[in-house]
Each structure stands twice: as C-alpha cells, then as structure tokens.
Amino acid sequence: MELLAPAGNWESFIAAIENGADAVYLGGREFSARQYAANFEIEDIRKAVEYAHVRGKKVYITVNTLIDQTEFDAVLDFVFQLQESGVDALIIQDIGLMSVLRRVFPDLRLHASTQMTIHNVLGVRFLKENGFSRVVLARELTRQEIEAIREAVPDIEIEIFVHGALCYSYSGQCLFSSVVGGRSGNRGRCAQPCRLPYRLRSKEKGDYAQAGEYPLSPADLCLIQCLPDIKAAGVDSLKIEGRMKRAEYVATVTRVYRQALDRLEAGEDTVPQEMLEELAGIFNRTFTPGLWAGRGTGVLSPSRPNNRGIYIGRVLSQKADGFTSIRLTRSLRVGDGIEVWVRSGKNPATVVTHLEVQGQAVQEAGPGSVPVIPLSCRVAPGDRVFRTHDTVLVGRAAATMVENRPEGKVKIGAVVEVSRGEPLKITFRDKRGIKAQACTRSTAVPAETRPLSEQDIYEKVSRLGNTPFEIEDFKLFVEEPLIVPFSEINQARREAADQLRENILKLAKPPAIDRKEFTRRLNERAAKSSEWRFEKPARRTMLSVFAGRVDVARAALESGADRVYLDLEGLKGLKTSERVKVLELKQLAINKGHELVLALPRITGPLQEIPWDEIEEVGFEGVLAANPGLLLEARERGLTVFADYPLNTFNPEAARFWLEHGAENFCLSPELSSSQLKNWPQPELSWAEVLTHGDLILMISAYCPWKALGQGKEGKCERPCREDEFFLVDRKGYEFPVRADNHCRVYLFNSRTLCLIEELPELLELGIGTLRIEARLSPAQAVAETVLVYRQAIDGLIQGKPVRLASLKERLKKVALSDFSKIHYYRGVV
Template identity: 40%
Template sequence: MGETKRNRCGPELLAPAGDRASLVAAVQNGADAVYLGAKAFNARAGAENFGTADLAWAIEYAHVRDVKVYVTVNTLIADREMEDAVRLLQFLYNQGADGVIIQDLGLARLARLILPQLPLHASTQMTVHNLPGVRLLEGLGFKRVVLARELNRDQIAAIRRGTRLELEIFIHGALCVCYSGQCLFSSMVGGRSGNRGRCAQPCRLPYTLVRDNRILEPEHKGYYLLSPRDLNLSQCLPDVLATGVHALKIEGRLRRAEYVATVVRIYRRLIDRAVEGNFYVTPEETEELAQIFNRRFSTGYFYGRLGPGLMNYKQPNNRGVFLGRVQAYDPKAKVAAVKVERTLSVGDGVDFWVTEGGRISTEVRKLFANGRSVARVPAGVVAHVPVEGPIRPGDRVFKIWDEELLRRARATFTSPREQKKIPLTAQVVGRPGEPLRVTVSDPAGRAVTVETAVRAEPARKRPLTKEFLAEHLGRLGNTPFDLVDLECDLQGDLIVPVREINELRRRAIELLAARKAAESRPVPVPDAVLEERIKEAGPALYKGRFQRAQPVLAVAAGTIDVLKAAVAAGAERIYFPGEGLGNVGPVTTEVLKQAVHLCRQAGAEFVFWTPRIVHDHEIERCLEHARVACEEGAGGFLSGNLGLLALLRQENLPLYADHPLNIFNVQTVVLLGRLGVHQVTLSPELTLEQVRYLVRYAPLPVEVIAHGAVEIMVSEYCVAGGLTGGKGCSRVCHGASFALRDRMGVDFPIAFDQACRMHIFNAKDLCMLDHLGDLLAAGVVGLRLDLRLKTPAYATRIVNAYRRAREEAVNGRDGVSEEEWRQVSALSPGGITRGHYFRGVL
C-alpha cells in the first residue's frame, strides 16, 4: 500500500529530473515539484533530457499526481536561436508547464511580450544576490528568483522580507566554486561554455597554488583546489524554513534515478517533521544521504564562509562512506582482509585508497568471513574481499555504493504499484431498474460521475454491500489514487455484474486523471498568433545609427598607477575602480577624487565602474563612491550587477551595462535600453560574426573587449587563505602574486579584492591588435583594454599600440607591423588568444 498524499504546508520540495526514471523517482518519493530540461537550451546538456513527446508526457504524469513541472530554458540564446527558443516556450505553455527557468534577459523580454501568462523563474545563472536585483526582476514580470548559492541565511531572510516574489534556494547537491552565470573557465580554456550548458568542469581538475612563482604544497591538503564539497542542509532545515523561502531545491539532473529517489525521500520526511515542529534526523537518514553520493558535505554559505571547510581537496568525485581499513593483503590469492565498520554485502561497490596509485575500485562479487562464502558481513567482522592491486595493510576502504539501498530506491520508480496516493472519496447511488451511479471526488473538489451500462436488479442472493463495493472500487494499486471513504445510498437489495463495477472504477479513474491533466493546460496560443507576436516583438534595423569616426579606446584600470599610465598614453575613457584589484588597501573617496581629476586633466572620460558582486550590506558604500565620482565630474556608470543597474539608473548620468550581465543577443540589448542603459559591453563568448549582427540590429552603442586578461571566475572562496590560513581571513594575499597551475604547467592568475573575493583570470591574454580592422568594420563604438592585472609600463605599451593600430585601421592600412606584434606578444608570457571571436563556443 502506498502512502496517501496529504495536504502539506511549508516550502515546496523541488527535485531534479534528468530523464523519465528520475522524474518518476522524484514524484513517487514525495517531491512537490520537479525541474527538467528540453533537448535544447538547458544548462545540463549532458543529461538525457526530454524531447517534445517526453515533455508532454512528463507534464501530464506530474500534474495528475499534483506535482508541478518547471522546465529549464536556462542558457544564453544566440540571435539565430531566439525564434526556436520562443517556439519551445510556446509548446511548454500550451502543454501546461508551471513555469520556465530562464537565464537570458532577452528571452525573458520576449516571453513577457509573446506569452505573458507563462510564469518566469530567474535561474541561479542570473547571479541574483541582492534585494535590488530581485526587485528589478519583479518589475520585469518574473514570478520567482533562484538566489545565488553564496548567500547566508540572514541575507536570504532579509531579501525575503523585502519582496513579494517567490524565492528558491538550493539545499542539497553539487556546488560551483564560482558564482553561477559568471564562470568562463570551461568556455575560455576548452570552448565548452557553462552558459550554454556544456561545462567541462575544469574546477574538478587538480591544480597547485603558486605564490610569487613558487609552488605552495601545504602538507596533506590535496590538489583539487577548486572542488567544493557537496551541499547538505538536512540537519539545518528548521533554520532554512525560518528564512521564509518558497522552494527548496535539490541539485542533480546529471544524477541517476536512484540518487533522486533516495534524496527526495529523505528530505520529504525531514521537511514534514520540521513543519510539524518535531524535527530530527536519524543516523540511518544521514548515512543514506552520504552513501548515495557525496564529495564530503558542507553547509555551503548558509551559515557564512567556511574557508577550507567548503572544499574537498583530496578528490573531486564520489567519496562514499568509510568502510574500514585493510588488515592484511594476500598478493597470491589477491584477497584483502578488511575489518568493516558497517555492513558489506555482495553487489556493493568499494574503493581501496592505496598508498601508491590513488584508488582501486571494485564491485564485491564474492565475500568471505570466518572461512566461509557469505552474502553479507555485519559491522565489526573481518571481511575477505577479492581484489587485485598494490594494496597494503592500513589502506582505507570506502563503500561507494550500497546495492540494497539502490534496490530499495529502484523499487520506488520501477514497480507498477505507485508509492504516493491521492485520497479519493466515492458515493454510490443505486435504485432498482436504474444504472448504478458512482461519483468520485478528490481533495481539490473535482468530481466525476459514471454509470453502469446495465440497470441494477433486485438481488436474489448476495446483494451489493458497502464492504463489497469498497473492496472492488478500492482496487487502485496501479493508479495514483487511494479510496479513503465510501458512501452508499442503495435502495433495497440490488445486484449488478462485478465486471460492471470494475468498469465503473476504471472509467472513473480515467476521467478524473484526464480532467486533472486538462485543467492544467491553458487556452493554447496558436502558431498564427505566435507568428504575429514574434513579428511585433522583433528588432528594428538600426544600421549605421551609432557609427563613429573611430571607436573609443577605453581602459579598465584597477589602480591609480595604471590609470595614470593609460591616460598619459592616450586612453580616452577609464573604467575605475571595479573591484580595485591590485590595490594594497581599499579604494577610498580620496582615491576616487584623484582618479577623476587625473582623467579630467588628460581630457579622458572617467566612468565609475562597480564590482560585479555587491551584496546588500555592501551597496551603500558602493553608491557613496558613485555619488563622489558623480560630484567630481564622472561621465557615467558602468555596472554588470543587476541590482546596481536598477539603483544607478536613477542618477542623472549615462549608464553602461557591463558584460557580466551576459549580453548575448539583440533582445537583451533592447531590454537594457528600456531600463535606461546608454551603452552595452558584449559577452566575450560571442564570435565576430555575432558581434556584427548585434551591432547592426542593437538599439544601443556596443563596446567589445579587445585586449587583456579575461576574468574566468569570481568566488567567495579564497584559495590562498584556504590553503595557508584558516577559516578567517589571514590576509596572506597582501603583497604577493598568486596563480593556479594546472597539470600542463599553465598558470591562471588570481587576484583578491577588498571583500576577500577571489578572481581567476585566463592564462592567455586576449589580443585583437592585429584584427582591429575587423572590429572596426563590425561597427563597435568602444574597444576595451582590460589592464587590471597589468603594470603601468604594460599599460603604456598596450595603449600606444592600440592607438596607433586604430589610426592605421581607420585609414584603411594594416595597423600592426611584424616587429610590433612580436613585441606585444612578448608582453604576455602565458601566450595570447583571440578568445571566441573566431571559434565561438559549444
């Protein structure tokens, strides 16, 4: 007998579904909602995902069982893909999806215009981490925001108090070391973009930390320096519920269905206990969460920064649970004797952590204890396990899967008997000479009535009874329903054939299920209507509107010294201070005044540049600096932060939207223009061809990044402090240069800002000096040189080189001599790259 579903209060439990089996596992184990992806435009392209027929089935299957379905359309959308993405949204809307999870601002704009009734959820890929950002999305028509994982419980609760939007947070599963939506590591190194669903997870690879060109190898730390532990808030659910968020999300669309079943089942129980005020977690539940998958666990940022406690330096994949240590190993028989601290069974998987060679993994096919072959060995017994390898006494052994746990999980989604049941009531009315009539009702008040094909007759023997009817009408084992109450109104002793009663039950359940599915589907938007709406929302042609004699040469500077060198060399616009990378101390108002003054003296425009990550408690200081810059004569504001964009547009200065907003298509530019933006800096993941299209159709002037160290990660985690310090900030980054060195000996520079956030940069410098003519021909109005990590001497050399090359290109000549190219290349010992201008991203 399955568990009858009851009305619940408390937050929504939202589960991942990477395929059909996982969807069934989530629903049958108690999820209130599932999130899944179509075959295109979702951030987990590596999952099996759902085709159109599968999506239709999934939505109906879930809705019949009172479970909501949110579909991820959470990648950046190229202009040539936008119409296909809109058609996918139309299909999802017509099928009755309860919401779509979106990253791309341009797609969000079209969704609101074309499908205004479709609920929009802002993906965590939007990097929403402050209240003004949430409120901006509220104004754009979003229903829910998935907050950045980097927020602590007080920040989450404060945002909740300040908005009417639904909020969603992650409570279990894998963590990214970088803010979601801000990672270009996989993209820049391997061409596989996380913003396009193709992340290759370079953060799970080994690195060494380099300080002042010397490798730091703290003893026993490990080499997976960017690999976080998995998030696990199972012990913290009362505190989680106290934040007031609407939905609790389990990560894992790339996980197997057994994982989904196990984690959802346990969190369903724990949330219900927390809501009822009787919260506890059993040792078995803790054990099973660890056994099904873990990279070790942490509470993430929920209680604040954990320092090294956030990371699993030793390994980037499933750790399993500790089983015991090797007591002895017989190399001839190839058998290890392990004293087990928990049950071990045939069919389980184990890892031997050997002294040399890493790990040896094996499935236990045979098992011996006390000289006998056994199927199971209890805790405290020495188990003899056949295994081959350089195993030694003292080696640790971990159980990486438990076959019995997997079997129990598998039964919940492979058995034809459903685990979760919706309670039904039935009323039977019978009169002699009339069809027997049954009315079935569900908790939402839906009711269907069916009648027998034959009339009831007076019974000579064995008349219909309530007990008899309850038995036959209640045979609902392979359905999502459970008959919990039956009322009978039978006039006299009546009888109808048993087959008619069974047919009544079948038809009533089919009608009720069909009605539930139909009610979730809205009045569809026909293709013809969609076509008209697409035409109305499409971009107008803006060709030539923003042509300039030559594009502005803009320099992103982190220090006053680089700023001085840049303006002296002829930079026409300065972006400063950003995160203030390279400064020993914080950027003060006096430093800002000096920066504006230096620009004015040189005839260069000063644009106040905000950090890309600004939490609510940091906003006022940032706005104070913006006001100082404004009073001193700044020419505008540059921001890649949604919340600050909303606040700064109230000031009477031009507002520039920066590339961390992932400006990837014309529709995003249109939306930003409606928000008061004057100019945009495009995503560095665009090709030159895509840039040309954007410039041609965009209603705003367009800047591109032409040169410099491209930032590929920003993180609340500090690798320098984690390896050499403790939980608190030890300021080890001051006065030193740091880099991460990969397996190939390539160094990725690291910088740390005054908020102790870590910024990782690509090993190779972007350089478009010899293709400046291509950028000018595309029609861009600004060329940015990102010189935050560079010296004043470097700034002087590069600004001069680009200024000369621009002048030559404007005059139709080849702007870079072979000698100058050689000299500029030599300034980048890590090498140079064209970024994605010619190769693009997957």
Template identity: 40%
Template sequence: MKKIEILSPAGSFEAMIAAVQNGADAVYLGGSEFSARAFAGNFGREELLKAIEYCHIRGVKVYLTVNTLVKEAEIEKFIEYVEFLYESDIDALILQDIGMASLVRRHWPDFEIHASTQMSAHSLEDVRLLESMGFSRVVLSRELSIEEISHISKNCGVEIEIFVHGALCICYSGQCLMSSMIGGRSGNRGRCAQPCRREYSLIRADGSKVNAKGSYLMSPQDVCTADEIARLAESGAVSLKIEGRMKRPEYVAVVTKIYKKALERHARGESILADRQYIKDLYSIFNRGFTKGYLFGKVNAQIINTLKPSNAGVYLGEVAYYDRQRKKLGIKLEDGLSKGDGLSLGVSVGRILTGRIIKDHAYAGESIEIDFIGEAADGEKIYKTSNASLLKSAGQSYENGIESVKIQLSARFEAMLGEYPKLTLTDSDGNKASAQGSKAAEKALKVSLSEQKVKEQLEKLGNTPYSINDFHMALEEGLSMPVSIINEMRREAVEQLNDMRAVRHRGRTSRGVSAIYEAGASGGKGLGKNSPKLRVKVRNAEQLKAVLGSTNFKDIEMIYYESIEELADAIEIASAAGARLVCSLPRIMRNWEYSGFKRLMGSGIADFQTGSLGQLRVACENGMTAHTDYSLNVFNSFSVNVLSGYGAKTVCLSPELRLDEISEIAERNEADAELEALAYGRVQLMISEYCPVGTLDGSCGESRKKAACKNDSTYLLEDQKGERFPVSKDGSCRSIIYNSKAVCMLDHLEEMHSSGVDVLRIDISLEEPKLAAEIVKAYASTIKNGYRLDAKALEVYASLKEQGITKGHYYRGVE
C-alpha cells in the same frame, strides 16, 4: 505561509518517476533544446509530453530549464520551442537569458518564468529588477547565507528558491567562463566541462608550489542541509531545490524521500535527527564530503575537498592484509558490508568470508575476507562507494509501475431500483469525474448489494495514483448489480479524472510563431559608421598615472577605475588630466555592500561600470550613468534592448561571442546603448567566495581574515598542462581567477569595429604600469593610423605575443 515545495531533479524519465514516487512537489527537467545540462538524459518532445502528463495527474508541477544564453541566429528556433512548451502545459520556464525572458513576457504573458541561478541573483536589488521584468520566482545564488535569504524573501514580491542539497559550483553560477576559455565548452550554454574538478597546483610569486593536501584545489564538497530543515523552512524560501540532473534515479529517490520526510517531520514538530539513518543514507547514495555550505556560514576549508572530486563514499575500514597468492583481501569492518556493494578499491563485493563461512552480509566489528585482484596496501583506508541494499530499496520505491504516493479522493455512489447507478470521484482541486453504469439496478432475488461490497470494489485502485478516504453512499436496499459494472464505473471515472488533472493550464492557445520574431529591431543602426571609441580599464593609481602620462587623453574616451579605496585620488588625477573617470564596481555586490555604493554616488563621480542587474537598477534610479560589464552575459539584441531600457548607456557583449555573431546582434540592434567588446585583457574566468590562497597558504582556512589576507595578486593556479591562471581578489576579498593568456585584438581592430562594436575596451588591470601604458598607446596609435600598426605598435605586439596571447572566442566561438 505558502506551502514549501520539495523540488527534485529529473535528468531522465526514470529519474522523474523516482522523484514523483518519493514525494517531490515539483520536478525540474531539461528538454533536448536550450538546457543548461546538455549532457544529462534530457527529454525529447514526445517524451516531455508524457512526463508532463505523468506529473500533472499526480499533482506534481513541471518546470522546464531553458536556461542557456541564446545567440541571435537561434532566436527563431527558441520562439518555436517556447510555443511548443506553452501549448504542452509546462508550469514554468527556468531562464537565464534576460533578452529571452523579455520576449516570453511580451508574447506569453501568462507563462510563468523563473530566474535561473545562472542569472547570478545575489542581492535584494538583483531580485527587485528581475521582479520588475515579470519573473515570479528567483533562484538565488548558492553563496548566500540563510539570513540573507530571509532578508530578501521578506522584502520582495517574488517567490524565492534555494539549493539545499547536492553539488556546489566553486564560482558564482553564471559567472564562470573557465570551461569555455580553456576548452570551448561553455557553462552558459549547458556544456560545462567541470574544470573545478580537475587537478591544480598553487604557485607563489617565487615559483615555489604551495604544499597542499591533495591536488583538487578548486573542487567543493556537496551541500547537505537535511538536519537544518527547520531553519530552511522558516527562511521564507518557498522551494527547496535538490541538485542532480546528472545523477541516477536511485539518487533522486533517496534524496527526495529524505528531504520530504524531514519537511513533514518539521511540520509535526519533530526532528529529522530522530532517525540518523536518513543522514547515513544521504552519505551512502553520493557525497564528495558534505558541508552546510555558505547557507550556514561555512567557508574555504569547510567547503572544499582537495582529495577527491568524485564520490567519497562511506568509511568502511582499513586493509588488514592482502594475500596475493590466495587473492583475498582482509578487512576489519567499521560499517556493514553486503554482497554487491562497491568499494573505493574499484571492485564490487562478491563473496564475504569469515573463515570458511560464505555470507551475503557482515557487520561493523567483524573481520572478513573478500575476493580481490588488484593493488592494496596494509592500513589503506577503504570506502564503500555504493550500497547495494540502499539502491535496491530505492529502486523498489518507483519501479514496475508502483504508485507510492496517493492522491486522496472523495467518492459518491448512487444506486436506486430501475435507475442507472452513478459514481462521482472528486479530488482536492475540485475536479469531478462521473461515470454511469451500463445497466439499471435490479431487485435482488437472493443476496442484495451491500455498501461494504461497493466500497471494496471502489477501493481497488492499486495501480492508480489514487485512494479513497471519504465515501458517500445513496444505495437503496435490496438491489442487485454485477460487480463488473461497478468496476467499469470505477475505471471510467479514474480515466476521466486523469484527463482532467493532466491539463493544469486550460485555455492556452497558439500565439503564431511567424508573427513573433522581430528580434527587437528591423534594421539596426548600421555597422562601423563612426570611428570606434577607446576605453581603458585600470586597477590602481599607478596604472592610471602611467596611461595618462604617455597617451593623449583625447584618444581615450573613458577610463574604468577599479580600486574604490583609492577612488578619491584617482578622481583628482583624472580631473587634472582632463580624463573622464568611471568607477568600476565589483561584479558581486551583496546586500550589505550597497550602502558603500550609495556613498560612492555622492563622491563626485557620476559614471559607473555595473557588473550586476542590481547595480544597474540602483545606479540608474539615482540618476547615475551606467555602463554594463560582460558579466551580464549579453548574447543577443533582445538583451541589449533590456539593459538599455533600464538605463544602460553602454552594453558590453559576452566574450564568448564570435565576431560574426556580434555582427548579427549589431545588425538588429536599435537600442540607444553603445556596444562594447574586450579588445585587450585577461578575461575573468571565475569569481568565488572561496580563496585558495588564504585556505592553502594563509590563515583563512575556517574564516575570512581580510586583515591577514595573503592574496596579493601574485599567486597562480597551474593546471596539468602547465597553463598558469593569475589569482587575484576584489575589494571584499573574493577570489578572481583570470585566463592564462590575455585576449589581444591589436591586429584585428578593424574587423572588430566593422562587426558593429562601438567601444573597444583595453583592460590592463593586471599589467605593470609601464607595459600598461605601452599597450594603450599601441591601440590608440593603431586606431589613429587607420588600423595600421606602426613600428612601436608592432614591437609591443611582438612582446605580447611572446608572453602568450589569444584571440579568445572571436573566431572559434562556443557551441
């Protein structure tokens, strides 16, 4: 069995030190470029080099996040940055962009790459495709259960990494466009504005609001699995990842130490529960409420915290009274309190008073007073949101150059009369550092040098990351030697050892940046040479009938059909009309759902719209025709080339791209696949295993009851600005949240086509059948009329504009 790794976050140099000094086996951090946590401290190039050296000397690996989507215009800069990282001795890159992953594998084949959780790998089939691309590790989606993780680990040839502690995303990572669409800050570009932590109301079809306890309807609790360390260790995952690159160093210190100790206890056959203080410390350092998450079967109300999106703290007690005149707050404590602790009332504790006695600490059961100016009601619950003593002890574990974790060395000291003494230090990796004394050993006139004295001097390694646990002496009796020479030898050997350990990957040489940038093409296929193709996405048979009944089927090249339950009827309807039907698969397909996919391939349909890498792999390996959806986050021509290489006939581009950025892709695209873009429809902003409808207005609070599902696609999430986002679901009862406005490019179709888009997609899956048919007819007639809107098309456009439409990112883009 491979050693299980504790992987800790490092959002700053100080946090990196905190992780290393508290037992992390590896750290993940972001550079100042291409990192998915653009608002973390991150590391400039000089600081990054120092961080790598610091970690490597101490036996800790460094994984660098280059896990954002890369635009065509940024590829040359990306290549230069990877070249720098390669030469810097980074142990592995964490990547999201499949195009950039293919580039790295091609030009730096010995550079280890890990698939970010932003790649949405949630099935064995996803992992197998990533393995075939050359990834050595895959970070699985947080939604998977421990059983699924075990199944994947046993049936693939890559390492598996899982998140075990910290913040949860309510949406599958890599599938969230909400921050991007409502505020222009793309989570896929490292700038997530955390819209899931904002306040919302859930609105029924009749306009009434669901009475929810709290207003943070999309804000999940933090995951905490320290007391499940045994099951985690036996899951087959080799890396247990702690979330938190935006957290303070003390947080990193506390959480790293606890998970490391838990893993060590498990290895010794002990239980983490032997010390409940560990779990209490996890609550104290930061929590939004804790859940064991999807890992251990928790769903809906068991993962959400509608009351507070930030640190919940630890329950301290209730307000006994508030004396405004004396400016004193009385509290009956149910937990300990210390001077300097932070409270949910927005204050830091100064004096603690019991009668006339002033003290720094008080204990559970005591009634105390604190100085207070503000607002507080009798009986109000108070929470301790920061623990001064815990923060202090956490800081002491890594501050002031302390070396808390020691590397064991073997030492050999040799000294013979008339010869120069020699010291050899050897570490467990086989590195050997040797130092020779500056003066030959002499015969002692009085007190001779003893082995004990040599040992004492060599053990003076306090300010280094080393300790000696194995001594070998070849010391001739009756010798004399200044202690200063032994000390010099020790220092020299340690410096040599540091130099050896600092470089883990010897032999890395420059690949030459100028020779690398090819962008997968030399001139592309030309822009807008042929008429654009029109494809329509519908959800059900009613929409399908309406569209085919009002539009010449020859004007529509293909129809993407979503409702798998009604697929047989849809095939019949389309066949009768002479239309080509494509089965639109759900974006998320877990391991057990692939059996249904394989049955579909024998149902008389040969075209599939694929929303995941695994679906693409299975479809093409079984001789089906695949058209990839925008959920695959294609941002550059390299990604187009990768998907085309796996068999995709159509590649839908990300809706986060501007038209000029699409042009840049098209100009360099020589792949066989056609380029598709959304010309009409509501963008799917989130897909989630959490159902706000069933949780807040149904009977699915602690389990998913598909038969009793109330999500009939009529509910809306309303934000504080009054924007309303439709809440729907897929065939497996996953929630899908759509944008409040539909993208409508009816009046800009010529620009879309001339930018290099081969296929214009009209998504009417949320529209009433009559309007759906009118929209499709308007688009078809506009294309036939040379992009001129006729009277009926203008009428449709005016109606849509009145309802509220958007141009999406086609003109504004994302940073």
C-alpha cells in the same frame, strides 16, 4: 516549503515523483544547462506534465542557456509547445529571452535561474519588476543575507539549493570551461575543469605544500540539518541538484529530504543519523553547509573531486594471493563497491563478489567482524576502506522507481448511490475537491436472488490498478436490495476515473495561447524589432580601458584612452586618501576631454553597501554595472550606466533590453565569435563594447583556495593572498593568475592574454562602438604602451592609413604578462 527534485531522464523523473517531490525540474534536448544529461523530447515532457499534474505535482522546464541570435525562432517554438503542454514554469538565464517571452507569452511563469547570478536585494527587485515569479538565489549567500532579501522583497518566491554539487565560481560567471576547452557552461556544456588537479604557486616562493591536489573542487552541499532555519528564513522552495546523477541518487535524496520535511511538519526538527548516512551512502564528496551559516565555513574538498563513499573499516592484512582481511566498522555485502585509500599510487576499487567470515562464504558481514575479500591490487595494513556503492541502498531506491506504484497513488473518496429505477452513480473526489461522476447505462432493479452487497460494489469500484488513484474513503447509499450488471459498474468506474483525471489536468493547466495567436504575436514582435531604432552615436570608435588601480587609470588616460573604468575594488572604497587621487584623475580626464567611469563590483551582497553619495560627489561620468541590481539602482539615481559583460549580453534582444532600460552602452559576452557578430543587425553594434585585449577573468568565487590548501587559518586569516602574486598551475604547466579582493572573493584569470590587434580591421568594419582593454593585472607602464599601440592602430585604420598590425603586435608582446590568445573570436563555443 516545496521540495524540488531534478530529472535528467524519465527514470529520474519517476524516482522524484514517487519519492515525494512536490515539483520536478527537467530540460529538453536543447537550451538546457545540462546538455550532457539524456534530457526529454517534447512528447516526454507532455507525458511528464500529465503524470505530475494528476498527482498534484508541478513540472518546471529549464531553458537556462544563453541564446544565440540564430536560435530564437527555434527556442520560441519550443516554448510554445511547452506552454501548450501545460508546464508550470520556465527556468531561464538569458535576459534577451526574458524580454521576448514577456511580450509573446505574458502569462507564462518565469523563474530566474541561478545562472543569472542574483545575489542581492536590488537584483531580486529587478526580477520582480520584469515579471519573474521566482528567483533561484546564488548559492554563495548566507542565512542572514537570504533573510535580508526575503524581508526587502516579500512578494517573489525564493528558491535555494539545499543538496548536491556546488560550482567553484558564481554560476553564470564562469568562463573556465569555455576558454580552456571551448565548452561553455553558459551553453550547458561545462567540462568541469574545477574538478581537475592544480598546484598553488607563489611568484617568489614557488609551489606551496598543499593539503590536496584539487583546490577548486567544492564539497557537496547538504542543508538537511538546517531545514528549520531555512523555513524560518522564508524560503519557498528547496532545490536538489542532480540532473546528471543516476535515478537511484534522485530517489534516495528526494526520499530522505521528504522524510525530513515531514518530520519538521510534525514538530521534529532533528535528523536521525541513519538519514544522514543514506545521503552520504548514495554519493558524497564530503558534505558542507556551504555559506548558509556564514563565510567562515569550509566549502572546498581538495583531497578528491569524486564520490568519497562511507568509511567502513581498515585493512588488517593481505596475503600473497590477494585475499585481504578488513576489520569493519559498518556492514559490508556482496555486490557493494569499495575503494581502498592507499598511501601512494592510485586507490584500488572493486565490487565485492565474494565474502568470507571465518572460512565461511557469507552474503553480509557486520560491524566488528573481519571478513576476507579478494583484491587484485596491493594494499597495506591500516589502509582505510570506503564503501562507494551500497547495493541495499541502491536496491531500495530502484524499488521505488515504478510508475503508478501503490505508495504513490492519489488518495480519493468514492461515493456510490443506488436507487430503484435510476442508474448507479459513482462520484470520485480528490482531497482538493475536484470531482467526477459517471453512471451505469442500465437502471437498478430489485434483485430476484442475490442483491448487490457493499463488498460487491466496493470490489468493483476500487479496481483502479492502471490509474493514478486509490480509494481511501468509500461510502455507499442504497435504499433496498437492488442489482446492476457488474460490467456496467466496471464501465462507470473507468469513466469516472478517466473524467477525474481529465478534470484534474484541466484545472492544473496554466493559460496557453494557440498556434494562430502565437504566429500573430511573432509577427508583431518582428515588426517592432524592425522598427527599433537607437540613434547611432555621433562619434568615432572609442577605446576604453578597465583599470584595476589609480596609477593604471592615469597611464591609460595619458596614453589616449577615450574612457577609463576605474575599479572600485582596487580603490578599497572611496576613503579620503583615495578620493584625492581620484579627484586628480577626474581633472585629468576633463582636461583631455575623456571619460572617467567608476566600475562597481561584480558581486555586491545584500549587506554590502555601495558609496552612492560619494560616487555622485566625485562626479564620475557614470558607473559600470556588472549585475542587474546595481544597474537598476544607478539608473534610478540618475547616473549614466554602462552595462558590463558579466551581464551576459549574448544576443541583440538582450542588447536592446539594456539600452531601453537606460544603459549608455553594453559590453558583449566574450563567448561570442566574429561569425556570430556578423549576424547582428545595425545599429546595435554601434552601441556595443568588445573586449579586445588584456586579462580575462575566468571565474569569480566566494571560496578561498588558500584556506582549502592549508594556507589560511579558520577565524584568524593571515591573508597569505596579499603576500605575493599567486598562480594555479594545471597538469600541462599553464599558470592561471589568482587574486583576492577586499571582500575575500577570488578571481581566477586566463593563462593567456587576449589580443585582437590583428582583428581590428574587421571589428571596425562591423561598426563596433567601443574596443576595450582589460588592465586588471598589468602594471601602469605596460598599460601605457598597450593603449598607445591600440590608439595608433585604431586612428590609422579609421583614417585609411597603412597600419603594420604585425609589428604593433610585436610591441604588445614586449609588455604582455603572457602569450597571446584570440580566445573565442574565431572558434566560438558549443
């Protein structure tokens, strides 16, 4: 299995390579999902590729943000330079970028980012069909689900995260940071609002007593003890999260996982306690195996959102001058950082600058001792003490972050041949069989006094200090006492080492195109784009409604909605009791000449079945697909497919891809602004659907906040989420509705209702094909009024009648669940 380590800067890159990573993933200054990391200039990337390739390692570049229409020229030029530099693969999210790259750089290896939310067999097949060589699976999958994917799709590489920070939401499906702060995770600028404090509030019972202030903050993933099972499951690559972490963290975690993999290879499948403590010592929010072992596992860490450190003892006493006695269970050293967990107030933290044991200043105090340290804050007997910075562990890591250090050099064999009348010949060969040769300019002649000894030649040939090589095996073939100038042996050694390096780099570099061919392909792409035509639909602007329940769908159809998406999750499947209601709804749609479409779940695990036969029997006009796997399956079954907004259609290239692959229309990303839409060409927008009003989902998660806060019970959940309506309340008092579906997936909604009633004239002028109302939370009566208002406004504007949008907005306010927001329509995201 490949060990894949992160690098947010050059120091971290060296830390990863020198501590045993097989590959490193890193990002450029733009188009990377970690825009707050230092990242790499293109020259740094070239240097990193050479450093890695000569050592038999690989470099993957993250181009894993959504790409705006105006950025394609820049991103394609960046990719040209990347492939020219010899990078081994790109990690991407944007389906539009994928479509273009497959045409312009067909030989470039693509890895599907976890931001693509690929979580089922159908999604992996979709990637395989579209040229991806690897998928980074969603972190919410269990071992059983990963095994099912591996068995069903054996000819694509599988990569999973094994260590580091987790997101509360499925990656690629989070709009929380985007909507609340304008900083989009899909654009690499997540502000991590999930790490902030929230209170769980019931509509009927008020605030719940809870086990922590941070119900959305996950613990850190740690699967080092699961490596044997991961290997058995057929996983190809183990990914460490951490491009925002310091280099010492990368060094430590990479080294420990390298050691664990080497132990596994040697037949040792257990992990010593000291290795686990090193992982915890460098950084932890407590550790979790995630959902690897199943969905009953606790994942969240609601007590604190930052580094917990390692427990090292308790406070015994504190004098008035602040000198504090601590009984230790682990060692404490001068230079360590500690934090004392007090019963109330902020936990004091400090760096240990002075340490006394029995009145004597010491550099280290061992387990069982009672050292005294100065503290500026008040603490109490019994308070727990945690080490948050281990100076020895960090120092050990720092010592490995050195380029060309001896321990990290490439081991090679050297053969030296010396014959009378012939130049001395040096041959270097690495373990892969790549070799290089160089000769002295002078020929060997008989020695008159002191001939060349084996030790002389070895000393000259093995001087490879500034190179990435180290001689492991040396052989000398000499026929008689001969001599060659030492200076020429040194020169031949340098030439052989340089040539070996060049030969290794040449063989490691993937195929690339030159600038002339790149320009030709760009021109070809531009010509094809200008020829692209999908006949503009011969219909008026439509009004659609996403309905969470049957009664809401009925209200929408009766009030004038042209199309209703009926949520399959809200139906609890298509069992007999629900089918009767759906058939009645279907007949209502037929009578009114409108469409009834089944909205498939956004998340459908590898072991979750979709009732396709029942869907076809009911006779829905089509299905709304929110993940690429379901879109692929529905298309193959001959069903009409509508592409939903969780597919992150952010640019015209993505829109064309979905239309060319059988979608009837596509719902645009809600992160797009009006100024961005004005850059879109027609007729693409005539096939577009825009979220115009309603309840916007900010996050979808596999992790239960009720359980994390002590409301759900392990293995015997009483489903508190079904007892009432719940909200998460932030520090400013904003209430975010939170709901759970039949598969215990959690949905967090925005605290404000989207409302673009006043923007309808501009949306119609843009030629948007469908305007959509999200009615996932609203009652049927409110939805009926909302649809009537939008129907009146749309029809009046199309017919050229005067429409009082402000008064219509007041009508909408009377039935809204919360205050209104235009979200990204004007501000967009960064």
